[in-house]
Amino acid sequence: MSSLVAYEDSASDSDDEISKRTFDGRETSTLSASSVSTNTEPEVGASCQVSPPSHVHYTTSKQDLNPDTPGCLLEKQMRNATPLTLPHAQVHAKRHLPPRPYVPKRQRQVPVESGEPSDHPVLIHRREEKPILSEVSPTVKQCLSQKNPAASGVPRRLLMSLAGHQGPVNTVKWCPVPHLSHLLLSASMDKTCKVWDAAESGRCLRLYTCHSEAVRAACWSTHGTHLITGSFDKSAALTDVETGESQPLVKLDAQFRVMCVATHPSQPEVFLCGGHSPVVKAWDTRNAKVVREYRAAVQQTLDLLFLRGGSEFISSTDCVSRDSADRTLIAWDYSTTARISNQIYQERYTCPSLALHPVEDSFVAQTNGNYMALFSCQRPYRMNKRRRYEGHKVEGYAVQCSFSSDGTLLASGSSSGSAHVFDFSSSQMVHTLRAHSQPCVSVSLHPVLPTAAATCDWAGEIKVWV
Template identity: 60%
Template sequence: MASLVAYDDSDSDAEPEPLEGLSAAGQVKDACGAVTEGTPEPIKHRLGAPGSLWEGVATHRLPLLPLGRSDQRACPSQRLQWPRKEPAVTCPPREPPCPALWTSHTPTGHVPLAAACFKEPKRSWEACYRPEPAFCTQGKSEVTERNGSSSLKRRQDCVIPYTPKRLRVSAAKGTDTGAGSGVEPQDPSLGCALGPAQSRLAPRVSESIRPHLDSPYQETKVPRNVRFHLQGHGGPVNCVQWCPVLAHSHLLLSASMDKTLKVWDAVDLGRCLRTYTLHTEAVRAARWSPCGQRILSGGFDFTLHLTDLETGTPVFRGQSDFRITTLKFHPKDHNLCVCGGFSSEIKAWDFRIGKVVRGYKAAVQQTLDILFLQEGSEFLSSTDASSRDSADRTIIAWDFRTSAKISNQIFHERYTCPSLTLHPREPVFLAQTNGNYLALFSAVWPYRMCRRRRYEGHKVEGYSVGCECSPDGDLLMTGSADGRILLYGFRTASWARTLQGHTQACVGVTFHPVLPSVLASCSWDGDVKVWH
């Protein structure tokens, strides 16, 4: 029975002629005519070989037709349609001669001839990927290797999209919680509340401060008038501090019992620039970092926060076992801080490891204030011990490295000392007492008290009233429980001037570090005033 399928070679008994360059046994002839054994290489990989008729022809455009037994006798020119020979592309004179396409391991059909002569510039890894901050543990990228090549993966769930400033300003103006309602709009991308004008805290130099930066500090002058009356806190303000960086000392930090921290432009604008709401309870103490880029704060929520000034992001967060009422940076090692509060122990934290590295324990119930001496090798602590036998616990001198007590027989009167301050030029310090006077002590062992000089006239009455010396050391300033601000001559201990500033207790006062006639004060009524 005849087959119904007809093959192409069924009507031809003649043997097909091998193609040029191929032997009958499947051997390959090279350019010199030598015969090599092996399987024939596909035509598209041999058309551009050196010595062939189509050397240099771009083979990625070459169409190939299926070869059958019936058309093998036809002329190769009739079976293949060759494109025109393209002009040779020369490499730039500065570049080394480029290798031919057939010497590359990459198939020529994927690389144009002109592009093969030029090397693609190698991209810098840093330009394509910027590492996340160290405190953002959830946003770290992961690099995985697959088939010998590394690929970058990002977790999209923790990346906060950037909101343009124009949209943030328009959103702040359109919200109901504007300046009229007393609540400042929140910016979720920053984690803090911004002022109505969305002012940035980018480093700049105030025009009022610039003329005083290159000249030495002049004589401190007693201010007379209130230049700015800063309102915005919803509770008593516990402390105020100017930025320690002189070029940025137009910034004023305030901590309040309304659970917030605020940064003000208290020299040029007289308004709030940024509000930080990191604590869940009252903020009792806050300090600028010595570099002026971070804020350290502690409060009644048992937490210690180190916050980035510009972004409002918490760089460090420590959980304490007591309510924090006072804290200070170490004057030499800024990665260390000491904090105390409603506990018999003072703790030293290291931000690099996030742990307590030292403890200083005494038979007291509360630490009121801390003051570093001798460039950080020693520090003083004032406590609430006021009984008859409390002479060894009211003011204690500690060795910072060994946690040992250096002296505990410093203040022998039955008054507590809510605040301490160091003189900027002489080795002495002052202690605010609940006896309504300021006591003067030596800042070196054995820390003797000067009984012939005493600064009286103000009232404390159980408030944590602060005191401070002027940058030149000639004036001493203190608040008062009746709202007054009193200034004394340091050497004469005589009254210099009284400022009627607040309606309730004035608990914080500070001189400006650059401007000779500017000071700031805060009170229990929630107001901050800048005097000039």
């Protein structure tokens, strides 16, 4: 191999020692770094020796490179020389890196793009989502620890506003499990469902995108670990609260637009769904099959309500004739699919929502006559004509109502945007919340906190009151 540096006392180099090449139209000489000494400190009276990087080849013109030039001057020439770029395979040797440990998907690192290349890119860790079913809100925990729970009170002031939905919110429901009751479920026309921490931080804990069209109905399972949703995409879904953000456990083809869902109180694996169809279907989520069908001469089902024990349920339909409201409310036997009664409600108004009293054997039906009617849960399910909860407006919206945990209060939304609270025993309105500017379609009273309530409106806003 030829020598890189010519010394003053060396003999004249041969043509083989300095090879001539042409680069950019100039006659050049290629310097090989393999024969350069690694000493960097020159001895007294000796020539300077240079150790350029082994992977860089320098080019200089022939007139600039003189074999008789002293070593120190040659070093300066090499510093000012132009690096000659060679193919990557000839320059770099294969680098042997240690094996990388396996990183779970949720903790995987994402490289950040930078304007300059770097062997050590900046990395950012994705935020790891904490489990939401293992934590207990301090506010809820304090109420659960009391020996004598406080009586239900009237919500009067705004605690927080929850913004995040891009469409009307159809329903809001607190988790029925006491120690998880700080979780609030919302379903929206923007095709999503959300679970919020509505007692402490007001953060959205989970976003569920299981449907391709508007989510019309949603409810919690009996144990609070799953969600049941119904959508205009003609499907119903069973979703795990912790892990089912985009993929439900079971997705069922209902073959009609689902308007309402209801969980069986004693069989958590069974739920009902109804909608734009004369058929109400009972699904078993263990095998994703229809176990029962309930047929009636109606066009659609507006709401479903299991009575205490689950042996019977009530369906609300849109069937209203000119002279009577036959089949507006229908009582069914769950086991035999037999129709028990369809002469429960005789007035010519449809009932967009139903609510079961938590203590007494009675339920209420929200009517488009701008009042709520009270019915008995015992056959023949007679309507109480002495009690009527009125003073709010429905005007064709699917306004929902709910009871407090002890059954002393009844709350309802209104098409005017207000939320109204009634005394159940006297049927008198005790308070009105100026909640929203758009129609307030759902009010949910908290099952543990005595004065807490959640409301939602047609503009996509959710508010929590205490």
